[in-house]
Amino acid sequence: MTKAIESIFKPLWKPDTTGIPKYKRVLNAMMEAIKSGIWEPGSKLPPEDDLAKLTPFSLGTVQRALRALSAQGLITRHHGLGSFVTQRPRRLENPWHCRFLADNNEDIVPIYSKAIKRELMNEYGPWSKHLGSSDTVVQLDRIINVNDEFNVYSRFYAKAELLKIIWELPFEELHGANVKKLIGTRYQLPITEILHQVSVKQFDQYICKKINIGTNSFGLFMQAIARAGTEFTVYYQEFFIPPGKRALRFFENTPAPNQVLE
Amino acid sequence: MTKAIESIFKPLWKPDTTGIPKYKRVLNAMMEAIKSGIWEPGSKLPPEDDLAKLTPFSLGTVQRALRALSAQGLITRHHGLGSFVTQRPRRLENPWHCRFLADNNEDIVPIYSKAIKRELMNEYGPWSKHLGSSDTVVQLDRIINVNDEFNVYSRFYAKAELLKIIWELPFEELHGANVKKLIGTRYQLPITEILHQVSVKQFDQYICKKINIGTNSFGLFMQAIARAGTEFTVYYQEFFIPPGKRALRFFENTPAPNQVLE
DNA sequence: AGCGATTTGTACGTATGTATG
DNA sequence: CCATACATACGTACAAATCGC
Numbered sequence A, B: 001m002t003k004a005i006e007s008i009f010k011p012l013w014k015p016d017t018t019g020i021p022k023y024k025r026v027l028n029a030m031m032e033a034i035k036s037g038i039w040e041p042g043s044k045l046p047p048e049d050d051l052a053k054l055t056p057f058s059l060g061t062v063q064r065a066l067r068a069l070s071a072q073g074l075i076t077r078h079h080g081l082g083s084f085v086t087q088r089p090r091r092l093e094n095p096w097h098c099r100f101l102a103d104n105n106e107d108i109v110p111i112y113s114k115a116i117k118r119e120l121m122n123e124y125g126p127w128s129k130h131l132g133s134s135d136t137v138v139q140l141d142r143i144i145n146v147n148d149e150f151n152v153y154s155r156f157y158a159k160a161e162l163l164k165i166i167w168e169l170p171f172e173e174l175h176g177a178n179v180k181k182l183i184g185t186r187y188q189l190p191i192t193e194i195l196h197q198v199s200v201k202q203f204d205q206y207i208c209k210k211i212n213i214g215t216n217s218f219g220l221f222m223q224a225i226a227r228a229g230t231e232f233t234v235y236y237q238e239f240f241i242p243p244g245k246r247a248l249r250f251f252e253n254t255p256a257p258n259q260v261l262e
Numbered sequence C: 001a002g003c004g005a006t007t008t009g010t011a012c013g014t015a016t017g018t019a020t021g
Numbered sequence D: 001c002c003a004t005a006c007a008t009a010c011g012t013a014c015a016a017a018t019c020g021c
Helices: A002-013 A022-035 A048-054 A059-071 A164-168 A179-186 A205-210 B002-013 B022-035 B048-054 B059-071 B164-168 B179-186 B205-210
Strands: A075-078 A082-085 A098-100 A111-121 A137-146 A150-159 A193-202 A218-228 A232-241 A248-250 B075-078 B082-085 B098-100 B111-121 B137-146 B150-159 B193-202 B218-228 B232-241 B248-250
Touching: A002 A022, A002 A048, A022 A059, A048 A059, A059 A075, A111 A164, A137 A164, A150 A205, A193 B218, A218 B193, B002 B022, B002 B048, B022 B059, B048 B059, B059 B075, B111 B164, B137 B164, B150 B205, B164 B179
Parallel strands: none
Antiparallel strands: A075 A082, A098 A248, A111 A137, A137 A150, A150 A232, A193 A218, A193 B248, A218 A232, A248 B193, B075 B082, B098 B248, B111 B137, B137 B150, B150 B232, B193 B218, B218 B232
């Protein structure tokens, strides 16, 4: 554990050749550690003093790096408590850009999804408007458990031919996986924008039963349309979210591209 | 000239009662000066040393304020040259990030807003979390008519001192105007991101009556948080949207920030 | 309720580095 | 090369929030 953390700061002890300011070198090292998972989301960082001792630099320098990390949203700092790794969906790696908020209005709550149905379809449906009506469409239904508090029903649609993986993969492997991530790693599909629409409507019996809420309840209905370019739709998705639970936050901002290096 | 600049920093010489950190007091004073036009866009600020001498604080403190102003996009700094008031601060073109969709799922429907209440407040409330709890807050309530089909109730909150225009402007001029646009043209405040949150909840009696829906109806509750930089909140807004009507679409206009954060 | 111990937050003064004109 | 002006860095000190005893 400590070994891993020490290794993060090892490179800082070597004399610098690049001319990068020290506080940025510290920042980059820590950013790398967070991204690569050495520090997991939610975990507590060592106190400033300790960090400073792990580097050949002064406390103030380390503090500045921490302040910048906090401004970038990678860590959250609490006076008198400590610094913690936050988890914010990063647009580039993770096309999720809406998540349920924790009580502190800052962190996001964990979710776990379970695939429950997969079908190939040729009919016309609400998805046709977005995916086109001519081709075979694969539908994947999942139930997303949010922080063990409530369930969300999700329907995912894509052209079967385009996303072969969805119906070729063993069904079990669709559990828990973030399908969008799967798409991202497996295909080189550059999803450039995701449109979201929300409205309030009455859920049908099937949905209500599946997510364990009273029959004919009203709830939040969200649609997401993921596109590559402005024309081409990669997938279309529907979410049925029970009322009154947690607020859903949209992260519409892309993190600045080049603060990592230099 | 110099007289005006000196006057900006006058208040800093008085002993602080509020507990606001010095670097923030410097920041606020300069922000005020830029907003109000004492420093015009493009003009050069005095060098760090001079600024420090104009305040009772150290160079480092002034530097930190300048760094933060730069991160918020209000000033631009050039090594060896000087600091300048940003010409056209980077902001979202259209601060409306979401609109109601027409039936063709493509166009947006027209809206018209009417101001119905304006108040100054000192209490603690849901806005405090975003705007801070110490200062006086101006609240502006409006009813937004959507395509003559239904009404949305909107509550707008901002620090009174920051957005003087909201409560200094004759009440009638707040009708129909896009307040955000007003802010954009009148002040040099670059809104770089707007966060949105949605949830479904029961509206209170007052709201229901104002937008002509049945008492105790459920509906879509949306919150919007507009920021300059990643830290500073410009305003906080709440929307109460009746159920089942039209879908609300979120557009992503990314302002592509290129600023170094801190 | 009080009192340390821990930990982050702010601030100062000073020194040196580096880009610009 | 020089003066100007921003950029980074250090070491130190104290303030303030939080937690556990």
